[in-house]
Amino acid sequence: MKFFRTFSWFACVVTLGALLALGTQAFAETDPLPSWNDGPSKQAILTFVKETTTEGSPKFVSPAERIAVFDNDGCLWPENPVPFQVAFALDSLKQMAEQKPELRRDPMVRAALVGDFAKLLEGSHHEGLMHILGLTHAGMTTDEFKARVEDWLITARHPRYGKPYDQLTYEPMQEVLSYLRANGFKTFIVSGGGADFMRVWSERVYGIPPEQVVGSAGRTKYELRANGPVLIKTMDYLFVDDKKGKPVGIHQFIGRRPIACFGNSDGDKAMLEYTTIQNPRPSLGVIIHHTDGEREYAYDAKTKSTGKLVKALEEAAQRGWTVVDMKNDWKVIFPFDK
């Protein structure tokens, strides 16, 4: 009996040890990007993360400097048939016009309600669109705006996929976000979209907290009311976090140069440059190229206005930016495809 007890104790330890060893090995071999097909894009991401996080590697970067920035529309979720925030603005406008029919006297409101985007985009500053954004995104408290966005996410459905918009994130990019964070990177959204719009759901949907969301914004106005302090949304001092505004936003909000940047259009070209050109640290630039007309939308090979190749894609080889071919690099597009 004593021998047996000793033996069983010994066997337990050995078994436990073996299991632990196997577990570690299994863990080490788990693919952090299972929705990505093998190929140069996946390899570029894996190699970069390994090199910058392995102590003693010549490309090692201290955790504090592991800043990764992501565009949102067209990079973490689709931007078709219209950017999702535009869909939100139009739905809001419809709701507002029902409550206040006199709004329909406004020619830009009428244009928006019948989907006449050409009219909204007239003029060098897209005055019509800005007017609609002003109506739907200003003149209310930040809490009221947040409640509207939350309500819209529950009720609205994407016209093609029939799902709530916040279920349409790209599964392969969700994997990249998790993989980077598991390796000590701090992940930020840097998007032309509204900061207040994205922050409502970014933590729940991407695991990115509000304080790591950089976006377009007007300056709010503080008031201490009888029932507590409020911030009123305005369009004043509007900051447009797009194109050359993206490095400006990165400096303003983050205060250091990222070492990894994921974008998908010329709106992201400046932040790709800022991340990768003459950066004293190793860096990674990635462009999500929309090549999959079957599962998603194929639209970004040429710019609408000039018909020429998108500049960011044109310069990608010269700059060393990795171009992700959605059709061939991604096994699935959305989480529900799995």
Added chain:
Amino acid sequence: MKFFRTFSWFACVVTLGALLALGTQAFAETDPLPSWNDGPSKQAILTFVKETTTEGSPKFVSPAERIAVFDNDGCLWPENPVPFQVAFALDSLKQMAEQKPELRRDPMVRAALVGDFAKLLEGSHHEGLMHILGLTHAGMTTDEFKARVEDWLITARHPRYGKPYDQLTYEPMQEVLSYLRANGFKTFIVSGGGADFMRVWSERVYGIPPEQVVGSAGRTKYELRANGPVLIKTMDYLFVDDKKGKPVGIHQFIGRRPIACFGNSDGDKAMLEYTTIQNPRPSLGVIIHHTDGEREYAYDAKTKSTGKLVKALEEAAQRGWTVVDMKNDWKVIFPFDK
């Protein structure tokens, strides 16, 4: 021999166990705020942290929402005889005037160089001071500005304490920063000072990374130059992160209401309100009251302009804000006093 080996192994385990137990207990009883005298201020901070971080406590707050904001000048380090950034601006101006003597033709530069602050502060928008800030804080790249601040911190000395300015942080507040972080709080600076100025040293000096520094700032301008991308500092779209601007800055940069706020003047009153009034979560508001003319400066009981009690102090009791009496609550002021 065998008995002895067994015994000594047994003794080792027991001793180790006893040491571990003692160590744990010693750790549990270590005072996280050793530079604070016992009293209601210290107790208010300890109680708040315990209540908001103990699972099952009715006041428990999830780690993601544990946002703590700190003013900098007069809260984490002194603001006398002039705010340290003003000292930096004047030293910079002297240096610039040596290199470009024609600058002395400018009447505001002359006023600054002879210390005529009254002239600089004339007018409702302090045009003279803004002009000096423009000369010393704009028209250069962010990297050039950073190098100037770094150089100044090495060479300049505080006129009273004879130390580099970045050695003059308040030891009791450093303890609060560490204590909050050890309890899952994210610590942010929310200061009227320049974001670019503070971010140069905030991580090294306070353990607060640049992306958690909210401050005043003009909008930079992005350029891709032959030797790489740069951001040029301007005074355009200036955001002044002071008074009612502080809740605005908190919303813009952090995107959620803090649950703890430390300030020291009417410049912090709005963010104290925003943190503590009708906050759906438990909250803590603290005012550092400068009562110690011997070891530091006693100056904030009354406002210079009206001679009346500072409003934030006047309202403290009604609002439930904790007032820290530096003279009586703090055992030491600076790290070198220990």
